[in-house]
Amino acid sequence: MSKDVHATNFPYTATSYLVGSATSIAAGFIGMRIAVYANSRTTFQCCKSVHDGFLAAFRGGQVLGFTLVGLALLILQLIIIVFKAAWYDAEIDAIVADKTVTGTAQEDAVKLLTRRLFELVAGYGLGGSSVALFGRVGGGIYTKAADVGADLVGKTLHDLKEDDPSNPGTIADNVGDNVGDIAGMGADLFGSLAESTCAALVVSSTSYDLISDPNGALYFPLLITASGIVASFLSVLCVHLTTVTLANVQAVLKWQIGISTIIMTGTVIPALYVMPETFKIEVSGVQTDVTRWNVYGCIMFGLWSGMVIGFITEYYTSNAYRPTQYLAESCKNGPAPNIIQGLALGYLSCVIPILCITATIFYAFTYAGMYGIGLSALGMLGALPVALSIDGYGPISDNAGGIAEMSGLPSHIRDKTDALDAAGNTTAAVGKGFAIGSACLVGLALFGAFITRIGDSSVDIL
Secondary structure, three states: OOOOHOOOOOOOHHHHHHHHHHHHHHHHHHHHHHHHHHHHHHHHHOOOOOOHHHHHHHHHHHHHHHHHHHHHHHHHHHHHHHHHHHHHHHHHHHHHHHOOOOOHHHHHHHHHHHHHHHHHHHHHHHHHHHHHHHHHHHHHHHHHHHHHHHHHHHHHHHOOOOOOOOHHHHHHHHHHHHHHHHHHHHHHHHHHHHHHHHHHHHHOOOOHHHHHOOOOHHHHHHHHHHHHHHHHHHHHHHHHOOOOOOOOOHHHHHHHHHHHHHHHHHHHHHHHHOOOOOEEEEEEEEEEEEHHHHHHHHHHHHHHHHHHHHHHHHHHOOOOOOOHHHHHHHHHHHHHHHHHHHHHHHHHHHHHHHHHHHHHHHHHHHHHHHHHHHHHHHHHHOHHHHHHHHHHHHHHHHHHHHHHHOOOOOOHHHHHHHHHHHHHHHHHHHHHHHHHHHHHHHHHHHHHHHHHHHHOOHHOOO
8 A cells, every 4th residue: 555545635515615615615505595595485475375475485495495405406416536546546456466465464454544534534524514503503593682682672762563673673673584584594414414424434434335336335325425315305395286275284284294204214225226236334432234124123213213303392382282282371371371382392292302312322233233323314314305494494484474464464464474384393393303313413422433434444454
């Protein structure tokens, strides 16, 4: 092996870090620009019908979802291709041509090179997470500060309606919805997607069976995301099969998560046949046989756990169900019972998601080790285009109501935008459930990649 294996002269990790940061910024910028255009268009379409207004808001959210996931997958693949061409392929050819390196020594050398490649690529996920730190935390603080500030002006200093054009905080509130719930959430989930993919690729480099597979099984994590894009595309088409009314807005959005999950259960199966029927990978320090259907089980546990987390989040935050209604009734007894009841419901809503994540981790680690954990995280993020579409729909419909109020439109137009906004508030919470659930698995997958890296005997070659 050449000296470049140990310390490359070109800053590959720094380059992938910068590319990841730029990709996250670009996806958030595109999502915010489209949201600004979709806001006024949603208001205009609500003048026709609730169905037309819903489609305008939901299509605006789709731009965020498909752009972010598509860019993440495309640019990650390009980084791998460029880095392979820069030095990896030449190093592999040198190892194969070296007749003094054979057997186990050759396998260890190939594994080391492959891991080195994916460690350099891993900067891509770190770059996305760095942007998420500013977008999610900074944007979240800004949007809540603007929201509370506008309410204080309207309800304390002057007796103004919500989104009254004479309230200067209204514009800041509308901008904050875009910054926190579109750019911030997009950067957060982009970082989770990139990091889980990089973690799965690093762990997969411990398996010589995957590295040497002629079908490209090593890049199976990328195919999971690609399968999710196909499933999400088919899912959003189902919106056109029903007429959206004031009564079923919430149901249409909720079933988008269920439909995309069901479709992806099938679309990921063809990708499984890229994997060998059985392959060896490290599980608890021992090279263990793993079948492609064990891998499928890991993905399904993550995928269906994500759906359950989304539904549970919707149950505890939607005004159509008892928890929120009961919390509203507690307001009659004063602020203290309302705060206590709200905290209790918040804690209670975490029980089922924790059980789902625990079951997913148990199955994935038992049958595929840390590789299974990474695949489970990708499974939970499989329907990410739909989750982001639903999440982007929320601030768009919210701002559409503000535009209707500031434009002096008739009250029945505001009633339509309020119905869309009520559903959007719940769907914003669903997006946060996906982000937190996937972050648990991604964090464990990254930790597993680190442990696998320092525990593999092939590092002795260094």
